Amino acid sequence: MDKEYVREITSRAEDYSQWYVDVATKAQLMDYAPIKGCMVFRPYGYGIWERIQGALDPRFKATGHQNAYFPLFIPESFLQREAEHFEGFVPEVAWVTRGGGEDLAERLAIRPTSEAMICHMYSRWIQSWRDLPMLLNQWCNVVRWEKATRPFLRTTEFLWQEGHTCHASEEEAEEEALRMLGVYADCLQEDLALAVIPGLKTEAEKFAGALRTYTVEALMSDGKALQAGTSHNLGQFFARVFDILYLDRDGQQKHVWQTSWGVSTRLIGALIMVHGDDRGLVLPPRVAPLQAVIVPIAPQRQREEILAAARELRDTLSGSYRVQLDDREEHSPGWKFNEWEMRGVPVRIELGPRDLAAGRVILVRRDNGEREEASNRGLPGRLGEVLDAVQDSLYRRAWAFTEKSTRVVRDMAAFQATLEQDRGLIVAGWCGDAGCEARIKGDTAATIRCLPLDGVVTPVSSALGEAKGLPCVHCGGRSGRPVVFARSY
RNA sequence: CGGGGCGUAGCGCAGCUUGGCAGCGCGCCUGCUUUGGGAGCAGGAGGUCCCGGGUUCAAAUCCCGGCGCCCCGACCA
Numbered sequence: 001m002d003k004e005y006v007r008e009i010t011s012r013a014e015d016y017s018q019w020y021v022d023v024a025t026k027a028q029l030m031d032y033a034p035i036k037g038c039m040v041f042r043p044y045g046y047g048i049w050e051r052i053q054g055a056l057d058p059r060f061k062a063t064g065h066q067n068a069y070f071p072l073f074i075p076e077s078f079l080q081r082e083a084e085h086f087e088g089f090v091p092e093v094a095w096v097t098r099g100g101g102e103d104l105a106e107r108l109a110i111r112p113t114s115e116a117m118i119c120h121m122y123s124r125w126i127q128s129w130r131d132l133p134m135l136l137n138q139w140c141n142v143v144r145w146e147k148a149t150r151p152f153l154r155t156t157e158f159l160w161q162e163g164h165t166c167h168a169s170e171e172e173a174e175e176e177a178l179r180m181l182g183v184y185a186d187c188l189q190e191d192l193a194l195a196v197i198p199g200l201k202t203e204a205e206k207f208a209g210a211l212r213t214y215t216v217e218a219l220m221s222d223g224k225a226l227q228a229g230t231s232h233n234l235g236q237f238f239a240r241v242f243d244i245l246y247l248d249r250d251g252q253q254k255h256v257w258q259t260s261w262g263v264s265t266r267l268i269g270a271l272i273m274v275h276g277d278d279r280g281l282v283l284p285p286r287v288a289p290l291q292a293v294i295v296p297i298a299p300q301r302q303r304e305e306i307l308a309a310a311r312e313l314r315d316t317l318s319g320s321y322r323v324q325l326d327d328r329e330e331h332s333p334g335w336k337f338n339e340w341e342m343r344g345v346p347v348r349i350e351l352g353p354r355d356l357a358a359g360r361v362i363l364v365r366r367d368n369g370e371r372e373e374a375s376n377r378g379l380p381g382r383l384g385e386v387l388d389a390v391q392d393s394l395y396r397r398a399w400a401f402t403e404k405s406t407r408v409v410r411d412m413a414a415f416q417a418t419l420e421q422d423r424g425l426i427v428a429g430w431c432g433d434a435g436c437e438a439r440i441k442g443d444t445a446a447t448i449r450c451l452p453l454d455g456v457v458t459p460v461s462s463a464l465g466e467a468k469g470l471p472c473v474h475c476g477g478r479s480g481r482p483v484v485f486a487r488s489y
Numbered sequence: 490c491g492g493g494g495c496g497u498a499g500c501g502c503a504g505c506u507u508g509g510c511a512g513c514g515c516g517c518c519u520g521c522u523u524u525g526g527g528a529g530c531a532g533g534a535g536g537u538c539c540c541g542g543g544u545u546c547a548a549a550u551c552c553c554g555g556c557g558c559c560c561c562g563a564c565c566a
Contacts, residue, residue, distance in 0.1 A: 154565080332527070338527055
């Protein structure tokens with residue numbers, strides 16, 4: 001293939017960070033806003049988020065959740081009630097101190113997360129065991145005044161969903177936390193074509209105030225891991241702080257058991273880094289705002305004839321697929337080929353004089369460049385097959401890459417060497433001691449990404465089997481089960 | 490919070506060392522010819538050289554101060 005146009009995008013090998021930013025901007029997913037750490041979601045990038053919402057929201061509904069919306073502002077006194085939990089994120093909170101030209105009597109935090117507000121409301125809404133479980137979710141924005149930001153991965157303001165649930169027992173809360181982790185894993189695999197590793201966070205890595213934090217981790221193509229979603233069993237910490245009590249069947253007042261869980265627009269960063277290549281973005285068909293783009297090749301003489309056929313084709317396909325006809329006159333077909341590849345559209349449909357005469361079109365896959373002819377009659381069905389094949393192929397590729405990039409190591413020398421050469425995921429024994437965990441982090445910058453869940457087949461399954469029974473990689477002490485280490489975003 | 494880079498047309502940059510007409514490429518506008526992997530020609534529009542102060546006959550350029558953005562690292566409940 002002609003790579004001349006790639007001048008627009010830095011290669012991954014040359015500078016991965018620059019490649020990432022090039023893809024995000026040149027594919028027109030985002031642009032930098034004139035506020036530090038803030039970005040604009042351009043229509044194409046926001047379209048991906050809408051597709052992610054479209055994949056997750058029905059799953060939330062199917063598991064009994066409803067959407068609601070809570071205020072952006074949180075009174076300072078609310079946050080102070082959970083002082084212990086709050087202390088850690090004070091430096092990241094933005095405050096509103098004036099309104100209507102006057103100083104406010106009480107400062108308002110711009111939510112960095114909504115536990116405080118939602119728990120306050122729950123304390124009013126929940127009286128009886130009959131009110132449980134309470135299963136709400138909200139799609140919203142949050143603000144965290146981060147010192148270092150990167151498009152999609154960590155920005156001052158970002159979009160996410162946060163589910164907040166209340167239950168009558170610890171068992172129910174645990175079940176819910178795991179159920180939603182499963183929902184994330186399923187959606188990320190099925191729709192985003194990400195190969196994820198569900199697992200438990202260590203005490204050091206868990207959400208403060210949670211009993212347990214679960215995570216889905218994914219490996220990016222530069223060998224660093226990304227926490228793609230989290231689900232917390234919050235126990236009764238917030239219930240005590242906010243007095244969320246219910247009268248049980250036995251006549252006793254009891255605190256509820258809670259969960260919270262979330263994924264954010266960070267997932268778009270994961271899509272870029274898992275599927276993208278040196279030509280730009282590669283989108284899985286199920287979350288691609290555009291699944292196919294029709295590029296007419298229309299010489300002057302047959303111009304109207306070909307454009308009419310292309311419009312008809314678009315109208316036929318648009319009932320079943322997200323398609324766009326690129327009939328811009330100011331660009332050549334070659335220019336369009338390159339641009340739509342850079343923007344990651346899964347399939348390109350070419351329609352030129354030769355195709356028109358033969359009653360067919362040309363289909364070209366973004367992920368592997370394969371081209372094929374499809375008859376007009378068979379096209380609608382064939383396009384669906386090709387899109388499925390792209391979706392499937394991207395998932396398999398992500399899985400294979402993650403599996404190939406996973407190493408079992410037995411000592412710290414091998415640990416260090418692996419990180420320096422390939423990065424990737426490291427499966428090793430760990431004694432469970434926070435001291436060993438901290439020293440490994442200090443020496444290598446790698447953290448325990450998770451303790452993988454039992455009974456879930458993932459790209460690290462065979463490595464976990466191989467590492468079974470290995471002693472702690474740091475102290476040589478007895479280890480429980482092997483864990484996954486990596487450097488991470 | 491530490492390290493590095495940058496700020497000149499919409500974007501990318503040159504010019505700064507050694508002060509002297511504000512330039513180049515892409516993009517944009519108009520017209521014509523083109524269209525199977527980033528078309529060509531002709532004409533045209535577009536500037537607070539980040540901001541403030543200083544030096545000077547003269548500052549994008551030198552000096553002082555400030556602001557902003559990006560990247561890397563640390564931090565990230």
